[in-house]
Amino acid sequence: MDIVERFLRYTKINTTTNREAGAAGVMPSNPTEHDLAKLIESELKELGLQNIKRRENAITTTVLPSNSAKKLPSVAFFAHLDTSAEQKNDTKAQIVRYEGGDVTLNKELGITLKLSEFPELANYVGDDLIVTDGTSLLGADDKAAIAAIVNAAQFFIQNPQIEHGDVTFGFLPDEEQGLRGAKALDISEIKADFAYCLDCCGIGELIYQNWNAGDAVVTFTGQSAHPMNAKGKLVNSLLLAHKFISMLPGGEAPEYTDGVEGYYWVKELSGNSAKTVLKLDVREFNEAKYAQRMAFLQDLADSFAKIYG
Template sequence: MDIVERFLNYTRINTTAVPDAGRLPSSDGQTVLANLLAQELRDLGLSVEMRAHSIVVGTLQSNIKDASRKVPTIAWVAHMDTSSEYNTDTHAQVVAYNGGDIVLNKERDIVMRLEEFPELQNYQGDRIIVTDGTSLLGADNKSAIAEIMHAMQVLRDNPQIEHGTVKVVFVPDEEIGLLGAKALDVPSLEADFAYTLDCCAVGEIVYENWNAGEFHITFRGQTAHPMSAKGKLRNAILYAQQFIAMLPAGERPEYTENREGYYWVKGIQGSVAEAKIVVDIRDFIKAGYEARHQFLQKLAASFNQLYGEQTVSVDYRPMYRNAAESLQGNRYPVELALEAMKAIGVEPNAIPMRGGYDGAVLSEKGLPCPNLFCGAHNFHSIYEFLPVRSLQKASEMVVEILQRAASRSEEHR
């Protein structure tokens, strides 16, 4: 099957993640896609496990005939869900791009303008997969699924390409808390290391990301009728407002970049009696992350000292850690990926990821996992697009990594 056709087939299945659904996977479409992928893997010659929560694990056995050669088992991981910014069905289209703006939807006058997206000029002469302007494309992360599946097809059709044992893993609900990766039984994979393909333009590679946590902070007040409120009414809304105002003003997402950490107030609701806020903290440096954690705890304690015990309660939820902690002890997966990119004519571009990915969870669980490019742009947007050559290059990279790992079989130990 052509890789473009494969990708388009996956986009036709609506796998939008549903926040707070209370189940895993959060949407039925992810199970539909999981069943399709399981059958396609079987058709490609892999043995397949359909695990709980619609997690798919495929195994392609090593074709190395010399049993004395120690070749690493590599896992390739992608997520099946798409972000919840848009829950509409995807109507992808392939356009031949010769420069200028791209009209996504003539009837609705939705245009991807070169002025706003200057990176388009890098893809003149290529075909580009886009939406009709009413949904996400879902290249995050269905491009990775297509790239991994196509690589398995290449290995099946070219048995002369040597490779070790390959694990193919598809998980649900990355977009709403890396839930599939957290549910995955990592030791059972028996893999030496893994890769995700969940960053953007050709050449991008991530081997450091945020330390991340989430605080659910509750403020309790006391209601009273306004005519007799003096000395009695305690307004939880104002407590929450005061708490937010005491956070460092310059350390918000909209004011930071690169490796600068932040506090992000991303949710608020309540009344005079009770108000709740959700605050995320992010930092690349472990010490910086702990300092932010302690700052919020101390700020809550100071409110309780000022306004009375139980005024503020804090529910801290760790989310993921910096994958660099794992990869610093095992640089081989990163070095292998860098070599493979150069071998296929791609210039590597190492970036610190201001976000999380499934590999951060896997790395924390003991499976080192860098994050490689899938080739797409503008994740979580109706202007998401995927150049066809980038799609092909990412799949070529998967094959090259496997082939190189086999040829350097002793060096990963």
């Protein structure tokens, strides 16, 4: 089985992380993560690996033993089973030959992948692209990594002339909600000199730093009133939320920052005049600055409570 076939096979299992179940302590938060872990286990067994450990929480690990008499370094590779909570539709992967310009994802719905919005497309002229039909996430985060890891295992097993030390492969649940799977992993079980998390970026790119990441949920409770007699009574929670957003530091958002600059990421706003919920992500490379960002949000919320009740 080649890497493309593997990847497409994995995308057919919808493993959207479930934040509500995760908040209740359920792991994996989506039972389909178990389904994907079982599929990976079966493929690894077909390749000849036998020492596969799949746990009740879907954490799955195995080791490809060293094939050398030399004392070679051991390495581990990790990927995660779940996909982002932002989008729950079924993935509809398709392969298109990219010859430049825009890519029509869904002719019926008029959905287009535009070169003007994604200039990195120019790097892939003449290549096959795996895309969705525009109505769902693809799930390449992180099923592309899973396919790469299993394919690497297949490569080394089929090419025993290439000497290597012990190679550990790990597949973890619920990365998309605070690295829950990584935190549940007993790291003492991983006998590796160094490890790579396969979860990012352009071909050939290596990320060697990591940010502090957190989220904040701010709930605005207003006072509903009929518009005919709302004067002095109505407190519109939607407008409070907009005022709150406007008081975030200008320029400290993902679209304005680069490198190791931290930011507030306004991700979701939902509600009505009576109650509105604002969800933000906070990113900062410096731990002390991260704590300051979270404290700023708390101070801002406390100020709103004093002003508006």
